[in-house]
Amino acid sequence: MHIAPLSPHDPAELGGFELLGRIGQGGMGQVYLGESPGGEPAAIKVIKPSVVDSETRQRFAQEVEILKTIWGARIAALLDADAEADPPWLATEYIEGPDLSRHVTRHGALPPLLTASLGATLAEALATVHKQGLLHRDLKPANVLLGPNGPKVIDFGLAVFAESSASLTAPNTVVGTPSCMPPEQARGDRPLTPAADVYALGAVMLFAVTGHLPYQAANINVLFHQVTDPDTAPDLSGVPDDLLPLLTAMLAHRAGDRPALGEVVQRCRTLIEAQGVKVAQARRRLTTHTAAPASEREVLLPTVLAPAPPVAPGDLPDTEPYAPAATTLVLPPGAPEPTPTLVDRPAPGPGSPVAPPPAAPTTPASPPAPAPDADAVPKAEPDPAAAPAPAPRPRSRSGQRLHSAQARITAQRLREVYAASSAF
Template identity: 45%
Template sequence: MELLDRSDPQRIGGITLRGRLGAGGMGRVFYGLTDDYEQVAVKIIREDLLGHTEARARFAREIDALRTVQGPHVAALVDASGEGEERPWLAVEYVRGLSLKEFVETCGPLDGEHAATLGVLLASALGDIHAAGLLHRDLKPGNILLGRDGAKVIDLGLVALVDGPTDLTTTASTLGTPACMSPEQANTPKQVTAATDVYSLGATLMFALAKHYPYDGKTVAALFMNIISADVKPDLAGVPEEFAPLITAMLAQDPADRPTVPETYERLKEVATSGGVTLPVAVRRFAVATYVERDSDPQDPTPPARPRRRDLSEVVVPGSVVAKLADRLRGAYAVGARF
């Protein structure tokens, strides 16, 4: 997190801005606090786009999508600008953890159990997005944040209606991130379906497991040609054997050959719980293993503790606690005793 620049706003709506989180194609993202001290990530449209009708319409579409989608694994909308405001903005819950892209690049690929659990959470998020009649169209490692409770999907800036025009204008311009883009999205962006999000989920899981994407190319044009060519197969190097059939199916050239989101969810759940653990336990293990706290508020002189990545096996319970618990259990199982 960086300090605010002199040119940055200090306050917007009922939110005090405290630092810079990053920037994207549509605007800059800030860390802020509401008047109730709720931490939020605030996206403000770029000043040079204020006069662009399409950019403003896309920003409004993202706000509408966030108001519509309800789900534990999609970052929730906290507040947003009204119709009459000159500079559109939106605020979503702040997730202090790293993005999946940052985590894999820093700590390395996920193991099979954690990757499967991640896939379950992302499939759940896509299910909630699709249930609202929307497509994400830009699911990728950079749009997935790893928080205390697992993974959350962010950035609905390219969201589209399932049963309507998928772009805001009549152009057929390609929108999305090439590395995770399906063949149909790269080739015919106005004819995408829910299967496009399944493909992006497959590409994201490949990155989580093997630290690379299905296709590569020396140029963006070469990458697009590899993606849309039926003769070029995705590179599965580094993908564990138990994941290869599912990942291959999710990356099928023909959208009709890909599993649905519910089918993907169930197949990943089988892997995540194959060791006899319940899904909630698998999610908790995933969260403990992947949560790395971001830098604190740059204006706060007392930064929070920064927990390192750790495994549940590292947790040590003091002997006094164990002894006390043992005494309680012996009492509980004594004849006539009540716990």
């Protein structure tokens, strides 16, 4: 998960949550890393004041109400929200880890076994959502976070009640991410059924195992034509033979030809067990494979109570703005070129470069030291003549001390990054 420093124009806190950095942005909103007074990390989603109007506020309020009804181990939980605030905001559980799109871009496609485990896990999560009478409608790689306890689904901003024809969108418009959108959703058919989420899950699994999506085009109207044309088959190149029948069925053009989520779970389970691995073992392997390296976690969200050591240039987090592929408002094929409501970041293709992991520093061999107690301050007394005085505890811009060691060290790292990259 990228964490960029706050800008001078960002608020210091929202709804009691102290803001520590930026973790996502788009045309309509900004997502911050925040922390509650009790030290609970949170992802704070805020609508930009420049785009707040009655319809945007109503849609945001609908998202809040929907999040209140959703529960599940694989769903990022709602912590708090205020759709009437200026600007409107909501806080959800913070998942420490990259999204699937970023992981595949940086580290390459997942092995077939782990893709099957991902499919089974997400299919169960979506089944839970469907049991609550809801559809996600915008499942995509950027909306799957790979946390330390396994994948979780986020961003229910487009979720609607199943079989409901109600919509906050204008007539003749389609809202969603075209590259992961089923044909019936791209055509604007209503009502949508759970088969729409099955198709999107198939697109996510395809991306996980190959690094590309079912359809890709530089022009949005061409992409819509590919998705809605029954004679244009999805690109399944690179799919392993054991996954090909399942993904072919999930990406079927007709909604009625797609398997139900329960069947998806069972078929993924069969693929996993055919390799002599239990489903629970495969999920643990997936979590181990996709979890952020310890060195990366220490840079982003350290938890040790000792003062933060000096940061070497190679240890600094990447400060490139992170804009997850987000909801896009588009017109159906044949309409003039649309203007997206949020920037839809294109997914990487098969030839996209994958950044290698940083090389580990070479150090002389030495006997292993005992593991430090993460909840205790080091007891060794430094030499007063040699050791510098400890740095004062950082404070927020409001003058209050940050709420935990995790927040203090995170904020200190972010300030160092900002100072190093600032032009003034």
